[in-house]
Amino acid sequence: MSATFLGMPGNFPKNAAQAVQDSQLRYNLRKATHTIRDKRLKAVAELPDWEELRAAGKAIKDHTLRHLDRYLVQLEEAVTRAGGHVHWARDAAEANRIVSDLVKATGETEVVKVKSMATQEIGLNEALAAQGITAYETDLAELIVQLGDDFPSHFLVPAIHRNRSEIREIFNTKMAEWGRPAPANLTDEPAALAEAARLHLRERFLKSKVAISGGNFMVAETGTLVVLESEGNGRMCLTLPRTLISVVGIEKLLPTWRDLEVFLQLLPRSSTAERMNPYTSTWTGSVEGQDFHLVLLDNGRTQVLADEVGRQALRCIRCSACLNVCPVYERAGGHAYGSVYPGPIGAILTPLLRGMSSELDASLPYASSLCGACFEACPVAIDIPEVLVDLRAKAPHKPAERAGMRVAGWVLNDSVRLEKAQRLAIRFRKLVPKRLPGPLSAWTDTRDLPDIPEESFRDWWERNERA
Ligand code: SF4
Numbered sequence: 001m002s003a004t005f006l007g008m009p010g011n012f013p014k015n016a017a018q019a020v021q022d023s024q025l026r027y028n029l030r031k032a033t034h035t036i037r038d039k040r041l042k043a044v045a046e047l048p049d050w051e052e053l054r055a056a057g058k059a060i061k062d063h064t065l066r067h068l069d070r071y072l073v074q075l076e077e078a079v080t081r082a083g084g085h086v087h088w089a090r091d092a093a094e095a096n097r098i099v100s101d102l103v104k105a106t107g108e109t110e111v112v113k114v115k116s117m118a119t120q121e122i123g124l125n126e127a128l129a130a131q132g133i134t135a136y137e138t139d140l141a142e143l144i145v146q147l148g149d150d151f152p153s154h155f156l157v158p159a160i161h162r163n164r165s166e167i168r169e170i171f172n173t174k175m176a177e178w179g180r181p182a183p184a185n186l187t188d189e190p191a192a193l194a195e196a197a198r199l200h201l202r203e204r205f206l207k208s209k210v211a212i213s214g215g216n217f218m219v220a221e222t223g224t225l226v227v228l229e230s231e232g233n234g235r236m237c238l239t240l241p242r243t244l245i246s247v248v249g250i251e252k253l254l255p256t257w258r259d260l261e262v263f264l265q266l267l268p269r270s271s272t273a274e275r276m277n278p279y280t281s282t283w284t285g286s287v288e289g290q291d292f293h294l295v296l297l298d299n300g301r302t303q304v305l306a307d308e309v310g311r312q313a314l315r316c317i318r319c320s321a322c323l324n325v326c327p328v329y330e331r332a333g334g335h336a337y338g339s340v341y342p343g344p345i346g347a348i349l350t351p352l353l354r355g356m357s358s359e360l361d362a363s364l365p366y367a368s369s370l371c372g373a374c375f376e377a378c379p380v381a382i383d384i385p386e387v388l389v390d391l392r393a394k395a396p397h398k399p400a401e402r403a404g405m406r407v408a409g410w411v412l413n414d415s416v417r418l419e420k421a422q423r424l425a426i427r428f429r430k431l432v433p434k435r436l437p438g439p440l441s442a443w444t445d446t447r448d449l450p451d452i453p454e455e456s457f458r459d460w461w462e463r464n465e466r467a
Pocket of ligand 1: 317318380
């Protein structure tokens with residue numbers, strides 16, 4: 001059973017320090033992120049109106065979020081009219097209970113899944129397992145993660161931390177436990193690995209009576225759900241089983257089909273660097289031979305909506321462009337974030353959704369150099385650095401840190417005090433240690449304090465002005 005992050009022990013600096021020791025992981029990540037990043041730049045450069053599209057995506061999402069209550073009710077009415085069933089889930093426990101009950105009502109004990117961040121966020125696989133239901137992941141990378149009893153580390157490429165030979169090893173040793181075994185003499189050629197996964201999954205698709213998906217978008221005016229994917233596994237899951245259950249975050253809404261036009265251009269180019277993704281599946285309500293249930297998930301989203309700075313994170317379309325350009329993600333990898341949402345968006349979305357009461361969640365807003373590369377890459381212009389800074393101000397600080405900040409604020413707030421402090425520091429500059437002592441040592445564990453200059457800028461200016 002692939003594990004879901006429901007809060008990892010430790011904090012980001014500790015997790016990252018451990019991850020950067022793994023040179024194989026750093027090599028895998030660097031190779032993969034640079035390849036996707038370069039391809040994305042080319043795909044985006046093909047569109048002369050990219051910035052206008054980006055502005056349109058931002059405006060549509062902001063409008064929808066402002067009127068979310070109205071559009072959600074419109075969506076519910078449209079899905080119900082089309083024969084679907086809508087369920088509202090306040091939190092993870094409620095969503096898991098609804099899905100488990102729906103699966104149990106079918107009499108089945110196995111389900112196939114389309115890759116979905118929302119179901120990982122709520123730990124659905126574990127909740128189903130506790131009820132005796134096995135969930136089979138069908139996205140290739142998710143399959144690798146599940147067979148390897150591993151954690152996903154990227155939105156788009158959850159097994160980005162694995163290379164070909166590691167994948168071959170996982171297939172050889174684990175596939176048989178989950179169904180059709182890997183072919184004999186499996187090589188680590190991509191085509192051979194893909195074929196092994198195809199054969200393994202095909203059996204599963206043909207047997208399964210229940211499927212669980214997420215959704216990239218939901219169109220309020222028609223009650224249509226949209227899933228974009230590259231492998232065709234999603235299309236199999238969405239069309240073959242007799243019962244389809246989709247768990248979707250309430251922020252995935254768009255008012256009209258026309259709005260979808262903007263996002264069908266923004267998402268593929270930003271995520272897989274394609275002009276158009278290979279499979280775009282849309283469905284509205286139940287169809288003959290298939291019962292459809294939509295579980296609308298809040299799980300902290302309305303709380304994020306109430307945050308004036310943080311609410312922009314709900315515009316996210318999970319394209320992963322911000323992960324691929326982030327220097328911190330590239331070195332630390334996805335697991336260090338201890339959340340289903342890694343990288344720059346994870347550093348804001350996780351503490352926004354979960355709060356900052358745990359050591360890990362409070363450390364996430366610091367998992368950034370604030371270089372701004374994520375903001376530039378984001379197709380819906382989420383100002384991630386702005387939210388990071390806001391969250392840092394709200395993060396619970398340790399007493400010594402808080403006292404240090406108070407003293408710094410007191411000094412910096414008054415020019416006379418600042419001048420006196422500068423003169424004092426210059427006089428005793430030789431005595432200033434490179435490392436801070438005691439509880440403040442965390443600041444200097446990984447960096448030296450800068451040398452204090454022999455003369456302050458004020459004194460230099462005064463001397464040169466007089467001359
Ligand atoms: S924050 Fe922006 S760039 Fe990052 S995953 Fe979300 S939409 Fe993509």
